[in-house]
Amino acid sequence: MTYGSETWSLTMSLIRRLRVTQRAMERAMLGVSLRDRIRNVEIRGRTKVTDIAQRVAKLKWQWAGHIVRRKDGRWGPKVLKWQPRTGKRSVGRPPTRWTYDIKRVAGSRWIQAAQNRGTWNSLQKTYVQQWTSIG
Template sequence: MDGVAEVGRRIGQAWAAFGANSHVLRSKKIAQHLKTKVFNQCVLPVFVNGMETTTLTEKSAERLRVAQRAMERQMLGVSLQDHKTNEWIREKTRISDVVEEIESRKWRWAGHIARMNQDRWARKTLE
């Protein structure tokens, strides 16, 4: 599967995970720090799962960030018409950036592969 299709699939699955937890994430009665924990533990892993080996272009990175910001806006109960900056949204939600998390996992995966024995299939496939 190519990177563009994989990013679209990841975004769709992340929205499904967001919807499954929407009773918490969209609630006005639950504190934001608890919503952040739920998002970072239930939705963010769906975004980044398996993306270690996918090529991430600027366009696909922006698609991931746009989807994440849309989810953050829903968590805060603000719309695009409220004209809140991305920095303001991120300051309020304190959620980890999806692209930074993917890049971190890519480096972790690269280190794991580099330490592998030369005979392992993952190392042979990569080389």
């Protein structure tokens, strides 16, 4: 379910949909119906499965650090700094970009922060916690 999640732009609606799907899968694993009225906490205690929001956030954070630290000339780090030539945006609210939620935790100089693994790993807990506390 988390295949390729490192590249997703995390939004609250996406996390909500992932959690609903995960709960449905856990109920199916246990053979429990919604009509049984068993709380999600109880089901999570029985399955001992990690919360999907935690898993996705951790994978994205690790992937971001990995991409930024690359020095072999691949396109990954270059794409992070890319700006469109036209300079025009479409009408309406701009889409959520991949780096927005990383910048919220690590600051606008997150690329420099990712170069130091110790600093980057200490910020990971804060980043994962922000997505775990939602909903």
